[in-house]
Amino acid sequence: MKKHLEEKLQHLAKEILQNQTTTNYQVLREKAMALYDLLTLQIYTEKYIQGEMDEAPMEAMDSKSFEHHGQIDDPFPMETTRYEENLAEPLIEKIKDIVAQMPDETEEVDRMLEEVLPQKTIISKELEDFAKDFQQMPTFERKENIEILPKFGKPFISPKEEKIIFVKDPNRPKSLNERLNNTINIGLNDRLAFIKHLFNNNADEYHRVISQLTTMDNFEEAKSFLENLVKPDYNNWIEKDLYSERFFAIIEKRFY
Structure with missing residues (x-):
């Protein structure tokens, strides 16, 4: 398998060299990607044959170490652009601008409150004057044994309680419970x-x-x-x- 990969690499490299004068960048890109894949596979195969993957200790294969060991080294690492600008400085300047504008806004809010508060004070004063008369509520005393007399002055005599006697009607149809x-x-x-x-x-x-x-x-x-x-x-x-x-x-x- 190693020999087969080497042959493919040589063949693909020759095709790329032969097409140096072409302006079809899409074709060159596809061939370069194919060359990259074959090189990656070749490196992985050599490491596997040499036994480097088997020598990794199993106890260290946690989630982080597994992710690290499972990665395949890139034979052609691509350059990444590093942005080392201080991104915090613009944010700090923005905060300073906001803080600098706060006094003006605070003064505007105070002015608006001064226009509203006097009216509330007047309403509160009116309520105090209105409720002042009700601070002392009258007290009610409970009187017992009050006799209620009718309008004509005669004492009211309650009628005697009469006992109600239920007589069973023999002709009455029986209810469901009775049945x-x-x-x-x-x-x-x-x-x-x-x-x-x-x-x-x-x-x-x-x-x-x-x-x-x-x-x-x-x-x-x-x-x-x-x-x-x-x-x-x-x-x-x-x-x-x-x-x-x-x-x-x-x-x-x-x-x-």
């Missing part, structure tokens, strides 16, 4: 147990009994209905004491 309170809340586990052990797995009969119980007004009526009309149809719930007591307790809770 919900009339329902018998039985959990799923209890419902399945009652259907199985008290109603012989007859769910329709169970729901019919519950529906009739919700129409009754008190627990005594519901208990009489269960004892006399329901239990005899199911062997009086013999040996079902655990479930029957639980069933009666839930029905009783609905009325209290």
Whole structure:
């Protein structure tokens, strides 16, 4: 690869020498740039072959050292124009000019304030004269046990409080809350147990009994209905004491 690069360099150098008389600077510039790239590649290849890149310590390869070591030395460094003029001097002179103009502007501002301040003083004086009369505010004392009399001089007697007694209208339609309170809340586990052990797995009969119980007004009526009309149809719930007591307790809770 090194030999191939050397051949390219020689060939490109000859082309540049042969075109010295040409006025096409764009072509010369492109060939010079190509020569520059080949020289840079040649230098990098020689350094790599000699092992100079491998000798750099790895512990020093931080962000700054990596940027430094990763750079390729320029074989033809371009001259940069250095501007060594003192740039601070014009800025200092500008600041001095601004400071020199400040007294005139300050005097102008003071003159404007003098024209405005007297008017404000007059307004302030008028406010003081106006507020002077309100410095001593009257004090109010709270009096208790004041009797309020009507215009005709007769003492005012408040009417006696009357107790309001609400009478339940049996013909009034029940509200939604009343209908919900009339329902018998039985959990799923209890419902399945009652259907199985008290109603012989007859769910329709169970729901019919519950529906009739919700129409009754008190627990005594519901208990009489269960004892006399329901239990005899199911062997009086013999040996079902655990479930029957639980069933009666839930029905009783609905009325209290």
